[in-house]
Structures are given as C-alpha cells and as structure tokens.
C-alpha cells in the first residue's frame with residue numbers, strides 16, 4: 171500500500187516535470203493571449219497576432235479623460251519619475267534609427283498640421299543622452315481613405331487622420347505598433363488621429379484637440395513606452411488620457427525622459 175502511494179507521487183512528479191519541460195521547449199515565446207491584459211485599468215490595449223507568427227501587434231488606444239478625472243486632489247507635477255515600458259527589451263534596431271514617418275494630414279482640417287507633428291518628433295529627439303530616435307523630416311503622402319488600410323503592416327510608419335468610430339469608438343487616437351517576438355525588434359508604428367464628428371483638431375485652440383499634444387503622446391508609444399494611469403502621472407506626456415484644449419503633453423516630463431533614456435540612451 172505504501173509503495174503504491176509513493177509510486178503514485180513519483181508518477182505525478184514525473185508527469186509534472188515532463189509537462190513543465192515541454193512548455194519551455196515547445197513554446198518559448200508564450201501564447202499571444204498572455205499579452206492580452208485588457209483589465210479595467212487598461213482599456214487601451216488590444217493584442218492580436220500578425221500574419222507572420224513571429225509578428226505581434228499592439229494597438230495603444232487613447233481616450234478622453236473620464237468625467238471623474240481632474241477635479242480636486244493633490245496637485246502633481248511633471249517631475250514624476252514614472253514610466254513604463256510595454257515589453258522589456260523590445261526596441262527599434264539601431265540601424266533603423268532614426269525612424270522615418272510619413273504623414274497624411276489631409277483629414278485633419280488644419281493647415282500646418284505637418285509642422286506640429288514635426289515638433290513632436292523633435293521633442294523626443296531633444297531628450298539628453300539618447301540616440302536620435304526620429305527623422306524629423308516628415309514625408310507627405312496621400313494614403314487611402316479606408317481607415318483599416320491605414321493600419322495594415324506595410325513597412326511604412328504613417329501619421330494620418332481618419333474616422334475611428336467603427337474600430338475604436340470614442341478614441342482620440344491610436345498607435346498600432348508591430349513587433350517581432352523572435353528578435354524583439356519593433357518594425358512598424360502607425361498613428362491615426364480620429365476625425366469623426368465629435369473630434370476636431372487645432373493648434374493651441376481651447377475648443378479642439380491639440381495636434382502636437384496628442385502626437386507627442388503617441389510617439390511615446392512608437393518608442394514602446396506604455397500608458398500611465400495613476401493620478402500622480404497625470405502631468406506626464408505618457409499619461410493615458412487627454413482633454414480638449416490640453417497642451418501639457420507637448421513637453422516631456424521627467425518620467426517620459428527617463429523612459430526614452432532607458433530605451434534609447436547612449
């Protein structure tokens with residue numbers, strides 16, 4: 171009886187060890203679902219496998235601040251040191267720097283939108299002790315109107331405006347980043363700013379979303395920085411919500427700079 175009991179335990183242990191071993195050798199990357207952390211605090215992330223099994227996609231979705239945000243409470247500053255990397259170890263390849271972006275500003279309704287986007291690129295480049303991350307020369311392109319086609323993997327990084335109602339209702343903007351799980355390299359980033367009826371864009375206007383404000387935030391995702399939702403991060407560029415007329419994300423806070431240095435420091 172005792173022998174049988176011991177034998178059973180040994181069998182269970184053996185099976186468990188073999189099973190654990192298989193898990194490690196057969197699936198080193200881990201299932202894509204493990205990334206799908208769409209808990210209530212993170213409505214922002216939607217992950218799906220790309221066409222190539224080594225490619226994965228994350229869509230960072232930027233929403234207006236909920237009504238409960240922004241009233242009262244302690245006053246925080248952009249000296250907060252917080253930053254979060256979406257996946258440790260992932261970045262653009264050195265030889266792919268500076269990262270080039272195209273822009274199709276035809277859907278913005280704002281003359282000079284390209285200049286605002288270029289300011290956002292320059293802002294991240296100005297972080298001390300980092301590589302030059304972005305090519306500040308934006309190439310103007312005319313991309314197809316269909317919003318879904320602007321988000322496909324086409325080996326071009328594009329900033330454009332489109333109606334996001336059908337894909338991401340209520341979103342101000344999205345950044346779809348494609349990355350390779352084999353060599354941990356980011357291969358593409360496409361930013362779309364929502365021009366649906368409720369979303370109007372401007373430059374320093376109190377009644378519109380500020381172009382430079384939102385694009386600077388989105389470019390942080392292009393570096394692979396993640397959103398921050400804690401109230402103490404509310405003055406940082408990577409804070410996960412924005413408002414009409416807001417311009418505080420145009421300039422980087424301490425945490426934003428520390429994040430850029432962590433990823434692209436030299």
Ligand SMILES: [Zn+2]
Pocket residue numbers: 214230231232387388391396397409410
């Ligand atoms: Zn974001």
